Amino acid sequence: MKAKHILLVVLISAVTGVGSAYLYGKYNNRSVSYSQSQVPVNYAGLFDSGAGAPGPVDFESAAGSAVPAVVHIKTKTNPTQTNMQRRRSPFSDLFGDDFFDDFFGGRGNNVPQMASGSGVFISGDGYIVTNNHVIDGADEITVTLSNKKQYKAKLVATDANTDLAVIKIEGTGFPYLLYGNSDEVKVGQWVLAVGYPLTLETTVTAGIVSAKYRYLGVNQRKAKPGANTVESFIQTDAAVNQGNSGGALINTGGQLIGINAAIASPTGAYAGYSYAIPVNIVKKVVDDLIKYGTVQRAYLGIRPAANQDNGTDSQIKEGDGVEIGEILPKSAAEEAGLKKGDKIVKLDNKMVSTWTELTGTVASYRPGQKMNVTYIRNGKEGTATLTLKNSAGNTDVVTTSSLDRLGAEFATLDAKKAKEYGIEGGVVINSITDGLIAEQTTLKKGFIIIRAGGKTIKSVDDFKRAIESAGNSIIVEGIYPGYEGVYQYAINDLNRNEP
Template sequence: MIKGLAKKICLSTFVISSLFFGKATLIAKVSVSEQVSKDFTAVAKKAIPAVVSIQIKAKEKDSSRISGNPTSSDPLQDFFQDDFFEHFFGRRKQTAVKPREQQVFIGQASGFIVSKDGTIITNNHVVSEASEILVILNDGREFDAKVIGKDPNTDLAVIKIEGDNFPYLELGNSDNLEVGQWVVAIGNPLGLQASLTVGVVSAKGRNNLDLVRIEDFIQTDATINRGNSGGPLLNLEGDVIGVNTAIASNLSSGGYIGIGFAIPSNMATNVLEQLMKNGSVSRGYLGVILQEVDKGLAQAFGLDRAEGALLAEVQKGSAAENAGLKQGDIILKYNNNKVTNLAGLRNAIAMMPPKTKVLLSYLRDGKLQETTVELGLLAGDAVEKGNQKAAESLGITVEPLTKEIASNLGLLSEKGVVVSSVDSGSAASFAGIKKGALILSVNQRSVTTPEEFKQYIKETPPGKPVLFLIKQGELTRYISIKVG
């Protein structure tokens, strides 16, 4: 009997203990959940007052680009000019379309205040063509804004409103970000002011997306939609760790699919400081055209694995030539940092000021060598000069899409330029481009005139292929052509 009683007591103790510890575990779980919720709430209270809505007025150079179709291609509405990578511009209110006249339209996006005197960071594509900029605060106040400076290479811009004691956000250190970390995105998607979404850092250092010239994107799954462009990506301390810039979207619907990209705050800080001080951004420049090292090239150059950046061309009189670098050299390290891809090296150099001395380790004729380069200045016309031969070397001629040509080709509502001839043996010919094809965009920018076609090709950054969106027959596809 005593043994039976003892057994019951032990069993009762076990049940009570299990209930107690089970409840404690449940309380702990609830506590963690409540804490995270409080963190999000704290970020919202801190950040929302400093996030602004930006409305712009601009004059469209070609009224034929304005269409009542909200999905139509437009350089301000869809910066990337395709259905995959899109900036988040809100739908534009439009005036009645009158042929051959400049039309005033309105666009909407986001930004955030970074100083109490009204300095605001947003995207360059938001304000690049603006004739008027209206900033609306979360409390309803409206201010006219002026552009302090723009940096197309990173797609960042700084604007300012007059006043004092504005709520503002601090720029954090994006280098401290870790994959899997909670982040918060705030902006004005579809004109819905102060919308907050939550996600995690999906990846860091995304590049080679061909969105802008200098890429080092933070990838996040925090829900972002049209109108969020220029808004902040924040950590749970409420510090800005990124500037929301682009999304990947569904090819058919254009809807969000869980992939967004933000410019790191450290890059934004660098651009902000230079624009506030000089009104422009100065960057280091090597004066080379880089080529990715694939498995075949690695074997040919005697590398154990595909790494580094191959110098496809060294410009005369450049910093690289002055340091003794030659075509065919493979840069493996800069300041003892490994070169894992082209974009990483390009970004690192671009973030350094001119005259910075950089130690480069490179492979030549199977031997490792070192040299110190004093960086030059990345001039505003360096891109155009570097690709002056691009339009000529493609071996392709285009003409405007007239009503007669459109009718003959069976084109209904498409806009673009028509291929009138293709040189035999040219790069365009090898890529499969044929006479009569309709070129819809060049480097993800809609094209409607031969002049635009040539200009967009010239503006292609050195070392990057020209990206065409082409319609041939019933098939629409992208074609990438390396110049030369």
């Protein structure tokens, strides 16, 4: 009898244990399945067409296409054309110096200064884009291709506000990189950095896009007060070092998506992050520099609203759009009916969350182009179509060409403005950077040139001809709107050698 009781207890225990395990497994699995029964929106498309299990990424084809199109740039600056105390560029982290300078710990002022960087062919006839800080102040520029062939290059034009420059070598049939679309670049996608770091041969490194629309302030720190600098960097973790500056950032399809420009580093060597100028800005600036000699910069004509909280990282209100803090008079924004307090959320149907995104997008447009601006006003969405203008408030083409050495941006004065000021015409100075005007005169932005070298000036072409025929010096005469009298300024050394 005792044995039967023991057997019954064992049987009941076994049934209970198996049943408990079954029920636990059944309902526990149901609980797990219930908590993630649907694919969240951030995974949308990941598992479509086998995208959830991709094969290994192949960098070989992209690297093979890019390496021949990326060049090594070496510069020489003569001691007679350098300052006794050369300023350190905020881009020095990428500005690879000559090996002997590194070895001996510095140069004297009585020897030429040597430096190096990288560049990218953007056409088969020898046009190369690089960073402005790579060739800034150089008297000689030498380009070495991946096949070791060397060429002397000439400077076409530069734009310090975006830190871009175009140089050219003579010849045809050069390999070049196709432009990609930086607006389509996604955080997390693979990218390659191609350049000549640390005076090495062509070097390719891989990483991912870690952020977009980064603002560092490096261009602003180098620029003159009030300069309209543009920064909207692509941030990557591809290894970039001294000498990579001006080199290519490409996608796995071999397309150019950025020009490497800076690194974040406490030591001057790569420490995890690098920054590239988006190609949509690059191609617009390059086209302008080749065609006009200067950038045709477009403006909405707004200033962003400021934060009231001094403890924030940025002084600008942003996050889900750009709130307008001020509408500039006679600007594109004013003419389109935008108002202070409006929050811009889209430009041509492209989402805009921050001021850096907005300025980066506008930088890829020219004055005269139309743009649809989507904004929120009093909780309701509206759309305005506007025509972008330049800093002078019109859509005229701004040119510099042979006027580059003066260090200013010139534009033909609008005929209506000329009539308003009581003059036949003239040339307005929209901005002043480094050059003869800043070095020798107290001339200010907004000055309108009406005579130069004794000749009447009604257009930029008139002024250009006056400069070219002036010899080594010229007297410039003009007015400041709102002030009485004609002001005169003497500009000398017009024929001095420039890079």
